[in-house]
Amino acid sequence: MRYGEATVTVVDPRSYMTYQPFLPEAAAGSISPRHVVVPLRRVVRGAEVLTGRVTTIDQDxxxxxxxxxxxxxxxxxxDYLVIAMGAVSRTFPIPGLAEQGIGMKGVEEAIGLRNHVLEQLDKADSTTDEEVRRKALTFVFVGxxxxGAETIGEVEDMARDAAKYYTNVKREDMRxxxxxxxDKILPEVGPELGRWxxxxxxxxxxxxxxxxxxxxCVDGHVVLKNGLEVDSNTIVWTAGVKPNPALSRFGLPLGPRGHVDAQPTLQVTGTDYIWAAGDNAQVPDVAARKAGVENAWCPPNAQHALRQAKVLGDNVVSGMRGFPQKEYSHSNKGAVAGLGLHKGVAMIVMGKMKIKLKGRLAWYMHRGYHGMAVPTxxxxxxxxxxxxxxxFxxxxxxxxxxxxxxxxxFYEAAKPAPAPAAQSSAPEKAKAS
Incomplete structure (x- = not known):
């Protein structure tokens, strides 16, 4: 846009953007947590950044x-509105989950998980209570x-390395x-690599x-539907995501799962001044539908969100100037996943050919792709x-x-000392007796 043509305002409860594919590595200590977040005010210098939440939208x-x-x-x-609120953890009304569960949607959770796991090793190494030790060394991941697969792979790797420095904790003691x-894990990379x-x-x-x-999982007592019961201090919940529930308050047309209903141009259905993209948008997958797949929608992943953002930006400017909107179309380029240091799976799509990699080479592909994709x-x-x-x-x-x-x-050191309890005098005690 020309200088001064428009003012762009970004409203977000956090003043930074999180590159979520790096959260498992941040939880394992392979990447500094500060390096997986991008400060908005530094990156979008031409925009006004407001740290807060949008509570209502009056479209009239x-x-x-x-x-x-x-x-x-x-x-x-x-004048124009972009809805890109992302997704939150998809949870269910499971007793104990809210109190015991640890999510993996933000850098705060990744840091907390890392500290928590290492703290459990400290507990297990120091206690003589076998029940406390067993509960501390049992780690449950749901999803x-x-x-889920990347997080458990990275955390297991970290715990294995950490156990070398503990006298009374070995990897064999952990569960x-x-x-x-x-019926499978890693469905994004296909059944063959999922089995591997x-x-x-x-x-x-x-x-x-x-x-x-x-x-x-009340009080850490985990009960599975298959009958297995274990006690654990660590319950990590990675069982999918859902659109930000705040969308229901904005009066926007929503799909059956709560996503904003958007057209292939990323315009919200029924409007000409609102656009939506990313995990909170239900966007038709034009490329898949051209290939004969009916009712195909763009999956909620970074591959689509990053590309949608570019088309959306162009379409907003086109809308301001009265030009036609461009449809978003992108064919899946594959998927990569890391399962710990030097371990991973990758499926690269090149036309009609799919290249499947596993082990160290796939891990290099994972790091190379995401290392170049992280913003700035x-x-x-x-x-x-x-x-x-x-x-090294x-x-x-x-x-x-x-x-x-x-x-x-500091609070314990600075809080006022309790007043001494009043004591009765000796003569009064004698009189009372």
Missing amino acids: RKVATVAPLVGEAYDLPF GGFA FILVDAA GKEHLEARGVEIYLSTSMDS WNRKIRVFADWTLGM LKREVVSLGAMETPREE
Whole structure:
């Protein structure tokens, strides 16, 4: 756009964007958590960034209500609107899940998981209570898609390395469990590589239970539908995602699963000034439908979201200037997944040919693709620097669990001492007796 032609305002409860494919590596300590997030104010310098939440949208007045981090809500007028709120963890009303579960949608959760796992090793190494030790060394992961398989692969790798520094903890003492309601894991890379991934994880000592689900996990007592019961302090939930539930408050047309109903041009159905893209949008997969697949929709992954964003940006400018809209069309280029250091699977699509890789070569493909896809050269260089240093330096296995309550120690030192209890005098005691 020409200088001064428009003002772009970004409203987000966080002042940074998270590159989610790197969360498993951040949880394992292979990448610094700061390097998987991109500060919005540095990257989108021409835009106004507001840290807050959009609570309502008045389409008649073209006004969005913004609730900032502090202070009262206010109205923000707009001429054109882009809905790109992403997705949240898809959960179910399982007893104990809200209290015990750990998600993997944000960098905060990745840091928390890493500290939590290392803290469990500290507990197990220091206790003499066998029940406490067993519960600390049992790790349950629910969901066998990309997020679940990659996270358990990376965390198991980290725990295996960390165990070398503990006197009373060995890898054989740990129990890793992966649960999925489907009959396979890693469906994104196809059945053949999915089977290899399953066999590879099982060879590393991971127990995998398919076609089952978790019934409850109250107080860490995990009950699976297949009858298995275990006690665990670590329950990681990666069983899929769903569109941000806030979409239901905006008066937008929604699909059957809560996505914003969008046209192939990424315009929201029934409007000419609202666009949607990414995980919160139901966008027809034009390429798949041309290939004869009926009712095909773009899957919620970064491959589509990044490309949709470019088309959306062009279409917004075209809409401002009265030009025709362009349809979004993209053929799947494959998928890559890392299962720990030097281990991975990859399926590369080149026309009608599919190249399937596994092991170290697939791991190189995984790192190469995502290393180049992470936004900004600043983050690319930092991520590759982390990986390069990791080739020569040992992985850090320090738990910083106190980060979650950084003021606790200071509070204990600074809080007023309790007043001494009033004591009765000796004569009064004698009189009372």
